[in-house]
Amino acid sequence: MMTSTGSQHVGDGSKVKLSDIARQTGYSLATVSKALNGKGDISQTARQTIDKALKESGYVRRIAPERKQRTIEVVFQDFETIWALEVLRGIIHETKQHDINVMVAESGDRQHPDSAWVEGIIERHPIGAILVFSNLTDGERSTFQSHGIPFVVFDPSGNPALDDLSVQADNWIGGVIATRHLLELGHKRIGIITGPDEMLCSRARLDGYAAALAERNIPTSPELITEGDFTTPGGYEGAMSLLENEQNHPTAIFAGSDLQAMGVYEAARQLKIRIPEDLSVIGFDDIQTAAYMGPALTTVRQPLRDMAATAARMIIDATEGRQIQKRVILPTSLVMRDSTQRIRKHN
Structure with a gap:
């Protein structure tokens, strides 16, 4: 102007x-x-x-120098799910209060961004980066640090390095409260569809599930545990494998994500299994659509928007020289709706 x-x-x-x-x-x-x-x-x-x-x-118009735009880059494995949209909403809600732009990228790799993406972000030199489901190699971490670009690992797939900034939910407690809820309803044969085994959050939820069973002296059964990938197709495949045996299938399923719970719903529909009359289902995340599923999904609320806003604030604080808590873990909580009920006596 x-x-x-x-x-x-x-x-x-x-x-x-x-x-x-x-x-x-x-x-x-x-x-x-x-x-x-x-x-x-x-x-x-x-x-x-x-x-x-x-x-x-001889008057010469003076052109005021344009203010350099401040940008935070957010990298997802993919941006095709409601889960990713919830995260982005939380980031934008925080950044717009600070007049900061947001750029979104897809890495195509759940474990960490590929080197081409890392090189691109260095060239664009944002004020910081939020890496969703990501862990960096030592070389990539050194590259970011040498260029003065702070980064936050959001819901890390593994244990972040000691100096890395990270934010996540209390996944272990989430697994415990989901399983306890089903146990309190009288269920003993509780199936679980985990996320990818290499992901820290997935392992933590499974450990919480096992701990809650142990409280009731119920051993974990390998035939009740199946690995998913946090997607709806993964949830469908996991549910079909758990429900194949009509005589001995679980009376409840803990889906490691709400998207997987959607897949469980579809499998139950095809098998003519009623939810919650014949099968209780509990999810994890509490994405926006969970309350509108039929029946409304009981789930563990992972405060995705709060986590995302926290990640953005960590970047902003880092650029402004404020002291930062390097590892933030936010609480999970049970949201009871209509997809779980007390087990029927004939079960």
């Missing part, structure tokens, strides 16, 4: 004032200023007259 300070030096050292142009042309100072800055609410005659006077006086 073009702006003026009200006067401008010309080549011979004299100083042209807008008040001089106003007096010379007979227009008000406000009208001269509008013409100078390209405002549209003056006549064409006035604009031409003032432009001519400015040119003849």
